[in-house]
Amino acid sequence: MSLTVYNDLTRKKEAFVPIEPGKVRFYVCGPTVYNFFHIGNARPFVLFDVFRRYLESTGYEVTYVQNFTDIDDKMINRANEMGVTVAELAEKYIAEYYADADALGIHRATVNPRATHEIPAIIEIIEKLIEKGHAYEAGGDVYFSVPSFPEYGKLSKQSLEELNAGARIEVDERKKSPLDFALWKAAKPGEPFWESPWGKGRPGWHIECSAMSTKYLGKTIDIHGGGSDLIFPHHENEIAQSECANDAQFVRYWLHNAYLLIDKEKMSKSLGNFLTVRDAREKISPLVLRFFLMSVHYRSPLNFSQEGLEHAKAAVERLNNCRADMLFALGNRAAGEADETLREAVKAAKEGFTEAMDDDFNTAGAFGSIFEMVRAVNVHLGEHKEIDAEGLREAEAFFEKTNEILGYLKEEKKANxxxxxxxxxxxxxxxxxxxxxxxxxxxxxxxxxxxxxxxxxxxxxxxxxxxx
Structure with a gap:
């Protein structure tokens, strides 16, 4: 079986075939760096880290790009509250992002572009859109003309007619259509700005990702990931901008994780029901939190609860205890005859793990296979004074391989x-x-x-x- 993924663009599972054999171009929407990120944000960061690692483990060379949004209204408002510049705020929370992401075992991206460092690329793509009749300038602002792209809505499966019917018509007569959105915003007094052909201003949120993905991955990329809350309007707008500017399909496979819920409601800063990873780390082991975020399939909602965390803690302890017991036995017990039951269990676990991960990155199924092996190892250690050393070494190799992908084992510290x-x-x-x-x-x-x-x-x- 080869890797299949659920493509939100087509609403079906498809065989994964990259644009260039052996290489994967992978873009994931990163954080807006005005605060510590919460555990709802952590879910896509952890999951797409796992997907990337799995692709790499199967031999792909992955170029993994995750951006930082370091200029927008939230950044400006928070900087004013704290009495610092937007640039100083960004530096602080980018550093804090890395501290929390490192604690969760999230590998560093190939590139972490920052919107404010990519202004020339952003201006270039906006100029292309104006030249091709897909955007227009109005009083220092630049808007994308949604009606100029007949396929608008193809990701969220909404037609222009439906969107127009439900649109809130803003009091802004400069917009030709209520659906049009800002690519460039004229500077307001006291705001950071950059020089542009349309005067002093700053980029809109959506255009930043189009410019950065094009710059670092090309006109068409293999995978674009993010939370399901980004499907509309952010990812829909990225498609419109990118395909109109580049005359090419923007993304082949769109992957979105479902919400993390708290008390069965979406966790978000706007609802005030969020828990930052920084605060969570004071009470929850990062290994336990990482396991919890992988414990159900990425397209299924996950409810944050004390019971769920206790199950995750027990699971992580069982995995780590099994491995520790096995290593201790290998170093302290005599070798005996082969245990075919153990070896068959290890073989079945390997096959089950690969089958689960190839089936749309099913981390829950993958862990199920690992636990089947854990059960067999524990039975072997409990029933045999003399161990099947070769069988246990195969189990250890499987622990190591799966840990490189999922990241669930404690790091072995050097003696001190x-x-x-x-x-x-x-x-x-x-x-x-x-x-x-x-x-x-x-x-x-x-x-x-x-x-x-x-x-x-x-x-x-x-x-x-x-x-x-």
Whole structure:
């Protein structure tokens, strides 16, 4: 089976065939950097990171572009509230984005273009649109003429007639149609601006992504991703601008993740029901949060709840405990005969993982296959004093491969002075137990527990691990 994806443009699953064999051009809408990003924003950031990693794991060379929107009304208003410049605000929250994204294990994009650094490319595409009759200048503003693009609405499946019927007619007589949207906005007093053929101003939100994707990925790209809330008007407008400017199909495959809900309502800053990743990290392990965001298929809504987080924590602990137990056994138990049941389970898990990921990036199904292997490994370790070392090494290789894609295992830290101190305390506790000094044994256990260290007594001796 080869990779199939659900294309929102055609509303069906299609075999994924890139424009250029072996290479994928992938664009994802990034954050507007006026605040910490919330866990609803984190869902597409994590999911598309996984999709990119899977493509790379199957041999594709992926050029992955995720932009920063660093100029718009929200940026200007927040900068004024904080008493800083828009540029200073952007620098702060781009740095904060990287801190939270790194904590969630999100790989850095090939390019993270910033709208304010791409003004020449933005002006160039607007000039093309004016020249071709798809845009017009009005009092220092430039608008895209929606009626000039008969296919407008093909992504959101809305006709021009339907859109016109439902349009709110703004009090702006300069617009030729109520559906027309701004490509360039004339500067207002006190706002940042750039020089342009139409006077001082700044770009509109939609044109930024068209210009940046064209500059870094070409006129036609393979995959464009984002949250489903961006389908209309943002992605619809990107299609209109890009295809009118470049006379070419803009995107081959449109992928959108469903909303993250809280109390079964969409999480958003405008509703005030959001939780930032920065705040979440104080109470939730980034590994647990990452797993939670991958725990259902990306096109299905995900409800943020304490129960869901507890399930995610238990799942992450089970995965990591299994791997730790397996590695401990490989280092401390004698090798025995082959366990065909174990080996068949590992083989089936590999096949199931690939089948799930090839079926429209089904992360929930992929984890299901990993847990089938975990069950088999745990049974093997529980039932055999002498282990199938080769079978367990195959399982470890599968853990490593899937972790490179999904990112669910704790990073193994190199031994340090703190680890040496813990080793010494664990050894002292073992001696205290031998001497029946249970008071001292319990003191050491409690001391380590306060540091998040759990001791397990095994037939091969005590071992310790850090809580997730």
């Amino acid at each position: 002075d703190e680890d040496a101190e813990i080793d010494a305390l664990v050894a002292e506790r073992a001696e205290a137990r031998k001497a029946k000094n249970f008071k001292r044994s319990d003191e050491i256990r409690d001391m380590l527990a306060a540091k998040g260290i759990v001791i397990e007594d095994t037939p091969q001796g005590p071992r310790w691990k850090r809580n997730i």
